[in-house]
Amino acid sequence: MSEDGVQEGAQEGAREGAQGRRGGRRQERGRRRMEQILDAAEEVVAEQGFEDTTTNAIAARAGVSPGSLYQFFRNKEEVxxxxxxxxxxxxxxxxxxxxxxxxxxxxxxxxxxxxxxxxxxxxxxxxxxxxxxxxxxxxxxxxxxxxxxxxxxxxxxxxxxxxxxxxxxxxxxxxxxxxxxxxxxxxxxxxxxxxxxxxxxxxxxxxxxxxxxxxxxxxxxxxx
Amino acid sequence: MSEDGVQEGAQEGAREGAQGRRGGRRQERGRRRMEQILDAAEEVVAEQGFEDTTTNAIAARAGVSPGSLYQFFRNKEEVxxxxxxxxxxxxxxxxxxxxxxxxxxxxxxxxxxxxxxxxxxxxxxxxxxxxxxxxxxxxxxxxxxxxxxxxxxxxxxxxxxxxxxxxxxxxxxxxxxxxxxxxxxxxxxxxxxxxxxxxxxxxxxxxxxxxxxxxxxxxxxxxx
DNA sequence: TCAAAATACGAGCGATCGCTCGTAAAAGCA
DNA sequence: TGCTTTTACGAGCGATCGCTCGTATTTTGA
CATH class of the missing domain: 1.10.357 (Tetracycline Repressor; domain 2)
Known part of the structure; x- marks a missing residue:
């Protein structure tokens, strides 16, 4: 590993498909957070309707900062x-x-x-x-x-x-x-x-x- | 009028209803404008969808300033x-x-x-x-x-x-x-x-x- | 133990949108 | 003719929202 440092190239292709930040190997904690955020989105959409649902509201409901939401989802639509x-x-x-x-x-x-x-x-x-x-x-x-x-x-x-x-x-x-x-x-x-x-x-x-x-x-x- | 500057206080009571269309002594020209605005709203809603329709877009489509739109309709919902x-x-x-x-x-x-x-x-x-x-x-x-x-x-x-x-x-x-x-x-x-x-x-x-x-x-x- | 990666925060940027306000031209009315 | 009312304008205010960015903390992996 000491040779050149960069050796994660082989891995990055695998994960990129679904959602969230590209190339990221997601940790267990992160996967739980994503579920929390989706749960929150579920609640907010049911209460406010589709168009009136804001990303900040989802994040707040999930007990998470807006920045954290965008750690996992690239934009509102991906949520x-x-x-x-x-x-x-x-x-x-x-x-x-x-x-x-x-x-x-x-x-x-x-x-x-x-x-x-x-x-x-x-x-x-x-x-x-x-x-x-x-x-x-x-x-x-x-x-x-x-x-x-x-x-x-x-x-x-x-x-x-x-x-x-x-x-x-x-x-x-x-x-x-x-x-x-x-x-x-x-x-x-x-x-x-x-x-x-x-x-x-x-x-x-x-x-x-x-x-x-x-x-x-x-x-x-x-x-x- | 120059005397004291502030003498419009007597008028302001009459103003509240006039803005929208309530006490509508509407002129013929105005009634035509309202139809134009509704025509424009029809087009924009059909093209953009309900939620993506903006009042400014309606006004622009009708060839009218935003201010004029609000001369006839008190708010978006009234349109x-x-x-x-x-x-x-x-x-x-x-x-x-x-x-x-x-x-x-x-x-x-x-x-x-x-x-x-x-x-x-x-x-x-x-x-x-x-x-x-x-x-x-x-x-x-x-x-x-x-x-x-x-x-x-x-x-x-x-x-x-x-x-x-x-x-x-x-x-x-x-x-x-x-x-x-x-x-x-x-x-x-x-x-x-x-x-x-x-x-x-x-x-x-x-x-x-x-x-x-x-x-x-x-x-x-x-x-x- | 330690650097890199992943996770986390939250103030706030940039853009949009509903709507206002000061102003001014046309129309009704005397 | 003058006065009021209606119509018209459009820059821009205030608020909202999607999303970013700099930074700090935790976890991973060697």
């Missing part, structure tokens, strides 16, 4: 990208556990209801998820983020549909999935704004609409 | 409120012409298709409408605006439903209308982003979904 990454990872687990068991045997209505309650739970656990999922025609930045989240969910849902209708055209199933996701995106705010009993009523409506829509193509095989 | 007001007025015409004729005789599918093409046209004529209608969970301000627009459309649509199903429960029809509006809000971005032929395909899907949902309660009376 949001970090949130999205966490969501898609979590959503991956969510769907796999929810689809591994007997979804193929469910009626379309049971399937829809099961997924809807799942989404509802997820939204409670991750308050900012809905904001990023819903997106907005008003904000190009947010829409970019939202459509990437929806695309990921679309892929999962397409798999489920193909599992239930093995002979079907994949492109067709993709379209059905996209329609369902868009519909839920549109209707879910109603669910959230409504009171407790009203909420159940709307979920019933949404279930009826989607089950009716999917039924002919994704309906359960007759249990005979 | 957006003005846009919404124009929309609800235009939407009033839109619905009344679209509902005055034989909507009661149409099948649910025809009705849905007719409304959808209408919305599509409207969106082309008023580019910023979609932005304000779609709203966003990410922006409390925008959501306020959007929900007021949706509420107005909801009232119109409820009327149509009641016209087609005179015996039905009004509250029930209101719920159906809200569901339809939310669904369209969710799915329409897909329509807009898609290419020409793809677009028709999605509209067919949306029509099928809504017609299937409404059919049992709003379907046409048997023509027999």
């Amino acid at each position: 949001l990208d970090g949130l999205v990454e966490r969501y898609t990872a979590t959503s991956r687990e969510f769907w796999s556990t929810r689809l591994s068991d007997g979804t193929a045997r469910m009626s379309a209505e049971e399937l829809v209801r099961s997924v809807l309650t799942g989404v509802s739970e997820f939204k409670t656990r991750r308050p900012a998820f809905w904001v990023l999922f819903h997106g907005s025609a008003a904000s190009p930045r947010l829409e970019r983020v939202a459509s990437s989240i929806r695309a990921d969910i679309g892929r999962r849902l397409t798999e489920v549909f193909l599992l239930r209708a093995p002979g079907a055209d994949p492109a067709r199933m993709e379209l059905l999935a996209a329609m369902c996701i868009a519909t839920v995106q549109g209707v879910f705010p109603m669910v959230m704004e409504a009171g407790e009993e009203r909420r159940a009523e709307i979920v019933v409506e949404l279930t009826r609409m989607l089950a009716g829509y999917l039924g002919p193509e994704i309906g359960a095989e007759p249990p005979a | 957006l409120d003005g846009l919404v007001e124009r929309y609800t007025a235009t939407s009033r015409e839109f619905w009344s012409t679209r509902l005055s004729d034989g909507t009661a005789r149409m099948s649910a599918e025809e009705l849905v298709r007719s409304v959808l093409t209408g919305v599509s046209e409207f969106k082309t004529r008023r580019p910023a409408f979609w932005v304000l209608f779609h709203g966003s969970a990410a922006s409390p301000r925008l959501e306020r605006v959007a929900s007021s627009i949706r509420a107005d459309i909801g009232r119109r649509l409820t009327e149509v439903f009641l016209l087609r199903a005179p015996g039905a429960d009004p509250a029930r029809m209101e719920l159906l209308a809200a569901m339809c509006i939310a669904t369209v809000q969710g799915v329409f971005p897909m329509v807009m982003e898609a290419g020409e032929e793809r677009r028709a395909e999605i509209v067919v899907e949306l029509t099928r979904m809504l017609a299937g949902y409404l059919g049992p309660e709003i379907g046409a009376e048997p023509p027999a």
Whole structure:
């Protein structure tokens, strides 16, 4: 090592991909800090909305100086990208556990209801998820983020549909999935704004609409 | 006037309301300027999005100084409120012409298709409408605006439903209308982003979904 | 033990944006 | 014609926000 000093060149390529300062070998402490910052971002986005979220507010919520935040994220957008990454990872687990068991045997209505309650739970656990999922025609930045989240969910849902209708055209199933996701995106705010009993009523409506829509193509095989 | 310098104290009370538009003894020229400013706001919102729209940009687009803008609108939000007001007025015409004729005789599918093409046209004529209608969970301000627009459309649509199903429960029809509006809000971005032929395909899907949902309660009376 | 790297701080820079203010020209009214 | 009101201007104030920079502390690795 004494020869020339510079010998870290071999390493720097490995890490640079995701986020934060380039070429940096991150310590355990740093990785924890990044999670803290993302947790804080989650809270602030859920409370203030996407556009009103400031980096200083995120840093303060995380109990960290603005400078420290930029130690790990190059700019505000990268923080949001970090949130999205966490969501898609979590959503991956969510769907796999929810689809591994007997979804193929469910009626379309049971399937829809099961997924809807799942989404509802997820939204409670991750308050900012809905904001990023819903997106907005008003904000190009947010829409970019939202459509990437929806695309990921679309892929999962397409798999489920193909599992239930093995002979079907994949492109067709993709379209059905996209329609369902868009519909839920549109209707879910109603669910959230409504009171407790009203909420159940709307979920019933949404279930009826989607089950009716999917039924002919994704309906359960007759249990005979 | 030279006597004491300070003698405008008697006037200042009258001044407070005049700034904005409250006690509006507005001249013809002023009313035209307001329309110009709203036109400019329409363009800028459609191009930049809701949050990225600045009052200075609106003024510049309208060919007016920032000061002049604030001669007519007390703040940014009032400009957006003005846009919404124009929309609800235009939407009033839109619905009344679209509902005055034989909507009661149409099948649910025809009705849905007719409304959808209408919305599509409207969106082309008023580019910023979609932005304000779609709203966003990410922006409390925008959501306020959007929900007021949706509420107005909801009232119109409820009327149509009641016209087609005179015996039905009004509250029930209101719920159906809200569901339809939310669904369209969710799915329409897909329509807009898609290419020409793809677009028709999605509209067919949306029509099928809504017609299937409404059919049992709003379907046409048997023509027999 | 010690230098390099990673982590941490926080004041504040530069840019933006909503909006004001002093001023002055056009329009209504006597 | 004069006086008031409305319309018009545009530089710039005050506040905010994303982000930087100089510096100090902790951890790593040899």
